[in-house]
Amino acid sequence: MPSPSAPPQLARLVLLSAAAVCVGLLPVGLAAWLFDAQIAQGVYIGLVLMTSVVRTLNPREQWLAAGFSALVAAAGSFIGPQLGWLLLAVPVVCAVQGWFSLHSTQAVAVLPAILLLDAMGGRQQQWLAMGIATFVGAVFLILAARLAKISAEPKPLAAAPALLHACLLAAGCLLLVLLGHWLGVERGHWALLAFCLMFTPALVTGQQRSAFGYIAAVMMGTVLAAAVGLLNVEVLTVAFLVIGALGTVAGTLAARPILSASALTLAVILLNSMASGESVGAIGGQRAGLALLSLAVVLSLLWIGRWAGANFSLFNPEPAGGQTGARE
Numbered sequence: 075m076p077s078p079s080a081p082p083q084l085a086r087l088v089l090l091s092a093a094a095v096c097v098g099l100l101p102v103g104l105a106a107w108l109f110d111a112q113i114a115q116g117v118y119i120g121l122v123l124m125t126s127v128v129r130t131l132n133p134r135e136q137w138l139a140a141g142f143s144a145l146v147a148a149a150g151s152f153i154g155p156q157l158g159w160l161l162l163a164v165p166v167v168c169a170v171q172g173w174f175s176l177h178s179t180q181a182v183a184v185l186p187a188i189l190l191l192d193a194m195g196g197r198q199q200q201w202l203a204m205g206i207a208t209f210v211g212a213v214f215l216i217l218a219a220r221l222a223k224i225s226a227e228p229k230p231l232a233a234a235p236a237l238l239h240a241c242l243l244a245a246g247c248l249l250l251v252l253l254g255h256w257l258g259v260e261r262g263h264w265a266l267l268a269f270c271l272m273f274t275p276a277l278v279t280g281q282q283r284s285a286f287g288y289i290a291a292v293m294m295g296t297v298l299a300a301a302v303g304l305l306n307v308e309v310l311t312v313a314f315l316v317i318g319a320l321g322t323v324a325g326t327l328a329a330r331p332i333l334s335a336s337a338l339t340l341a342v343i344l345l346n347s348m349a350s351g352e353s354v355g356a357i358g359g360q361r362a363g364l365a366l367l368s369l370a371v372v373l374s375l376l377w378i379g380r381w382a383g384a385n386f387s388l389f390n391p392e393p394a395g396g397q398t399g400a401r402e
Contacts, residue, residue, distance in 0.1 A: 120211025140212035148205025150192030172240030183270035268368035295339025303354025
């Protein structure tokens, strides 16, 4: 029998998500009005990627994450597409990300994602402004989460598996950077972002069983976007774009990554189609293909991580709390 409190909780989540989207538009719109679209994008990146941080890290780590996000955004923008410097920066940033993994197994690799997104954005002349913009977006979301009384649920991780995850994370990011460079993949940052979202410490340690859920979510979002594109009704497209934004926030706030990934895919495909004029089908196919490329890298590194963990006793392959559940 469903709990009587379920409908009010759902309504609160929807309202909270709608409020978050509306409030989040304020700093992004203000940045676009006062400066330009690139600065607005920096604020947007800080807002979006910090949503996972406010759910997985304690307040002190949240502020540290905001500060490091600003530094990494500035560094990424300054480095730009210079492959040599980027290959040097990735391991350093992944090492810093490893420190945050110590505080939560669910910590998404925000820092390498920001580094690579800004490096591929072609904003070398605005490196300082991009760092400040990312910090503003991150701080705005942290304060909004405090006002909404969103509590974090950190799950600490031992040093050995955190180090292993950081090393594998760096290897995966470097591999995808090189593949994108050699193959000349358009929108290659999508593969990097998908990898950073999928490859959490919980996945490496076995507390999260599979990365296929993320791929399924991407496919669902792609199919839905394709259906909207086939109808080709502008009002409907805008409506589903709003639904995608709401679903992304709601999934993050409710700790439902599948919902969040599916809604984010829907929103990204529709938004890119509207901005570039390309067909939804072409962009959706590209998004799905890059997600599958990321999955291949994740599975390869996951096999290495599980092998290392089993042979060197780096972590217990059973999920946290598994023994408790067995006793019960």
